[in-house]
Amino acid sequence: xxxxxxxxxxxxxxxxxxxxxxxxxxxxxxxxxxxxxxxxxxxxxxxxxxxxxxxxxxxxxxxxxxxxxxxxxxxxxxxxxxxxxxxxxxxxxxxxxxxxxxxxxxxxxxxxxxxxxxxxxxxxxxxxxxxxxxxxxxxxxxxxxxxxxxxxxxxxxxxxxxxxxxxxxxxxxxxx
Numbered sequence: 281x282x283x284x285x286x287x288x289x290x291x292x293x294x295x296x297x298x299x300x301x302x303x304x305x306x307x308x309x310x311x312x313x314x315x316x317x318x319x320x321x322x323x324x325x326x327x328x329x330x331x332x333x334x335x336x337x338x339x340x341x342x343x344x345x346x347x348x349x350x351x352x353x354x355x356x357x358x359x360x361x362x363x364x365x366x367x368x369x370x371x372x373x374x375x376x377x378x379x380x381x382x383x384x385x386x387x388x389x390x391x392x393x394x395x396x397x398x399x400x401x402x403x404x405x406x407x408x409x410x411x412x413x414x415x416x417x418x419x420x421x422x423x424x425x426x427x428x429x430x431x432x433x434x435x436x437x438x439x440x441x442x443x444x445x446x447x448x449x450x451x452x453x454x455x456x
Contacts, residue, residue, distance in 0.1 A: 283430055286430060294447070299447035304397075308405065310356065311358060316446075319363060319446055322363060324349060326374050326375050327390065331387060335380060342416060342420060343424065351408070352410050366442060366445035366446040381431065381432055384432060385435035385439060386435070391424070394411065395421060398411065
C-alpha cells in the first residue's frame with residue numbers, strides 16, 4: 281500500500297469540494313482566485329520557512345512556491361484581499377511543527393498537488409500561473425517520493441482537513 285492510498289479518501293473529499301470543482305472548471309471569478317492565491321501565500325510561506333528551518337527541504341529547495349505566488353499576485357494588483365480563519369489556523373499549526381516527517385507530509389500534499397493538478401489549474405485560471413511551474417519537476421517528484429513513508433498518512437490527512445477548511449471559507453464567502 282502506498283501513502284496516496286492511505287490519503288485517498290481525504291484527497292477525493294478535497295477534490296470534490298464545490299470550490300475545487302469551480303476552480304478546475306475555470307469558473308472562479310478573478311478576485312476569488314486572487315484571494316485564494318493570497319491565502320496560499322501565507323500558507324506556503326509558513327510551511328516553507330518552517331520546513332527550511334528544520335531541514336525538511338534539504339535537497340528539494342526548488343520545490344518552494346512563495347516567490348512564484350508573489351509574482352502571480354502582482355499580476356492581479358488587488359489591495360483588498362482577505363485572509364481567512366482557516367489560513368490563520370493552518371499557519372499557527374504548521375509553524376509549531378518540529379518533526380521533519382510531519383512537515384514532509386505537508387510538502388507532499390501541497391506541493392505534489394501543485395505539480396500534478398497545477399498544469400490543469402494553470403490552463404483554466406486567470407493570471408500567469410507561475411505557482412504551478414516547476415523546474416526539474418520529475419527530479420523533484422522523485423526526490424520527494426524518496427523521503428515519504430506510510431507513517432505520514434495521518435499528518436497528510438490533517439493537511440487535507442486544513443485545505444478543505446479554506447475551500448469552505450472561500451465557498452461560503454462567495455456563495456460557491
